[in-house]
Amino acid sequence: xxxxSKRVAWWLGAVVGVVTIPGLWxxxxxxxxxxxxxxxxxxxxxxxDGWIQRGFDExxxxxxxxxxxxxxxxxxxxxxxxxxxxxxxxxxxxxxxxRERADRAVDRMLSERGRxxxxxxxxxxxxxxxxxxxxxxxxxxxxxxxxxLHRRAFGDSxxxxxxxxxxxxxxxxxEASSSGLLETYPGQIFPVDNAAALASIALHSKATGLxxxxxxxxxxxxxxxxxxxxTGLLFQQSAADGEPRDAPRGSGSALAAYFLSxxxxxxxxxxxxxxxxxLATSAFGFRVVREYPWSTSKGRGDIDxxxxxxxxxxxxxxxxxxxxxxxxxxxxxRETLATANLFGVPxxxxxxGSTFVAGGPLGDAILFxxxxxxxxxx
Amino acid sequence: MTTDIVDExxxxxxxxxxxxxxxxxxxEVMKRFLADGGLVxxxxxxxxxxxxxxxxLALLLVVVRFAIVVAVPAFLAGKAFELCAVAAxxxxxxxx
Numbered sequence: 001x002x003x004x005s006k007r008v009a010w011w012l013g014a015v016v017g018v019v020t021i022p023g024l025w026x027x028x029x030x031x032x033x034x035x036x037x038x039x040x041x042x043x044x045x046x047x048x049d050g051w052i053q054r055g056f057d058e059x060x061x062x063x064x065x066x067x068x069x070x071x072x073x074x075x076x077x078x079x080x081x082x083x084x085x086x087x088x089x090x091x092x093x094x095x096x097x098x099r100e101r102a103d104r105a106v107d108r109m110l111s112e113r114g115r116x117x118x119x120x121x122x123x124x125x126x127x128x129x130x131x132x133x134x135x136x137x138x139x140x141x142x143x144x145x146x147x148x149l150h151r152r153a154f155g156d157s158x159x160x161x162x163x164x165x166x167x168x169x170x171x172x173x174x175e176a177s178s179s180g181l182l183e184t185y186p187g188q189i190f191p192v193d194n195a196a197a198l199a200s201i202a203l204h205s206k207a208t209g210l211x212x213x214x215x216x217x218x219x220x221x222x223x224x225x226x227x228x229x230x231t232g233l234l235f236q237q238s239a240a241d242g243e244p245r246d247a248p249r250g251s252g253s254a255l256a257a258y259f260l261s262x263x264x265x266x267x268x269x270x271x272x273x274x275x276x277x278x279l280a281t282s283a284f285g286f287r288v289v290r291e292y293p294w295s296t297s298k299g300r301g302d303i304d305x306x307x308x309x310x311x312x313x314x315x316x317x318x319x320x321x322x323x324x325x326x327x328x329x330x331x332x333x334r335e336t337l338a339t340a341n342l343f344g345v346p347x348x349x350x351x352x353g354s355t356f357v358a359g360g361p362l363g364d365a366i367l368f369x370x371x372x373x374x375x376x377x378x
Numbered sequence: 379m380t381t382d383i384v385d386e387x388x389x390x391x392x393x394x395x396x397x398x399x400x401x402x403x404x405x406e407v408m409k410r411f412l413a414d415g416g417l418v419x420x421x422x423x424x425x426x427x428x429x430x431x432x433x434x435l436a437l438l439l440v441v442v443r444f445a446i447v448v449a450v451p452a453f454l455a456g457k458a459f460e461l462c463a464v465a466a467x468x469x470x471x472x473x474x
Contacts, residue, residue, distance in 0.1 A: 005463060005467075006460050006463060006464065008463075009456075009459045009460045009462070009463035010456040010457065010459060010460045011456065012456075012459050013452075013455040013456035013457070013458055013459025013460065014452040014453065014455060014456035014459075015452075016455055016459070017451045017452040017453070017454065017455025017456060018448060018451070018452040018455075020455075021451035021452075021455060022447050022448050022451060025447060025451070026447065342443075342447055343440075343443075345409060345439065345443055347409045347410070347413050349413070355413055357409050357412050357413050357439070358436075358439075358440075
């Protein structure tokens with residue numbers, strides 16, 4: 001047989017192989033994950049609980065910034081607690097075991113170490129400053145979302161009084177805010193952090209049955225100020241008057257679509273659709289999400305976006321997984337999870353659970369929360 | 379006959395098989411070595427306080443993983459097509 005025809009056959013096969021096999025290989029099990037398979041979720045939960053039980057020593061995260069190291073510790077506990085709560089809602093029979101794990105994550109999240117990122121940035125403890133007007137919205141918003149979900153998932157939550165106090169503190173801060181946005185750190189406003197805070201107020205109302213009369217107006221004002229009318233994406237950062245200070249971006253938009261699903265399904269869907277329309281690219285069974293829209297001049301990667309490779313963001317892609325599940329887009333979910341499987345490097349440790357080697361504790365916790373994001377309105 | 383076809387399509391199949399096995403072993407070893415964290419910080423923030431060794435391993439893992447998930451299937455599918463083409467050519471010759 002002539003050499004050239006063998007080469008043609010080889011190249012033809014190689015192209016077929018590239019187009020089909022990696023996508024099929026990496027999407028193994030994604031249908032079970034989408035369907036909420038208990039074993040698949042339990043394996044993720046075991047790995048995340050393992051990280052939390054081991055705890056994080058000084059230097060466990062080494063991002064090069066003490067603030068980000070502390071943020072990642074808090075973020076790991078917060079996302080883990082959300083994942084356990086979501087899983088309890090989906091699998092009520094396992095609620096008792098999940099509650100133990102959720103409580104462990106919540107206790108660590110509320111500990112001095114968990115609060116350190118916020119305390120160091122504000123030079124005061126958020127829990128001791130509830131009556132002030134200082135934003136503290138990263139800690140208060142994210143922590144309160146966990147507490148509201150805990151209450152919704154487990155009923156008689158032992159964090160109920162703290163949940164009430166944080167909700168009141170956030171409500172009074174929003175009442176006093178002229179822009180409808182609270183500061184994450186002094187002089188810094190991130191709409192996605194406010195999305196978590198607003199979601200926590202709405203979810204508190206659902207969990208307790210107590211009315212939150214101002215939440216609809218707050219959400220409307222949030223959408224008016226923080227959603228880019230051109231792309232439908234969320235601005236990453238805002239000025240004190242609520243005007244945008246950064247471009248609309250994928251990581252913030254996808255994470256806000258997840259948070260807001262607890263408060264306003266319609267706004268969450270709009271953000272999810274904008275992420276998919278403006279930023280997502282799908283090929284060969286994989287899906288990736290850009291950090292910046294095509295129309296925006298190339299932006300730099302930062303701690304929020306993670307590495308940006310050819311314009312596609314690690315965080316934006318990972319966070320978008322939740323929107324796919326929440327809004328019943330199975331293809332989107334399976335393709336995005338296939339991408340996470342390709343680059344995240346899943347590793348099954350048997351009874352110790354399944355971990356993403358490239359994700360570490362924070363990556364595992366985020367992918368746990370995103371993979372178990374509720375498909376039903378809660 | 380089957381051996382002939384394999385030899386014609388891929389005379390260096392033992393070397394290829396060893397290379398693929400080596401990649402798989404390296405991938406599994408690195409996964410176990412790096413599974414206890416640190417990798418994400420190394421990748422996200424190369425300026426961080428982690429060791430250059432971890433960063434190097436992280437990058438190596440990415441390369442090896444990409445090779446295993448994308449390049450090896452492409453190579454094997456290519457070889458499979460090549461084998462089919464050689465076999466088809468032999469059958470045509472014999473019938474002629």
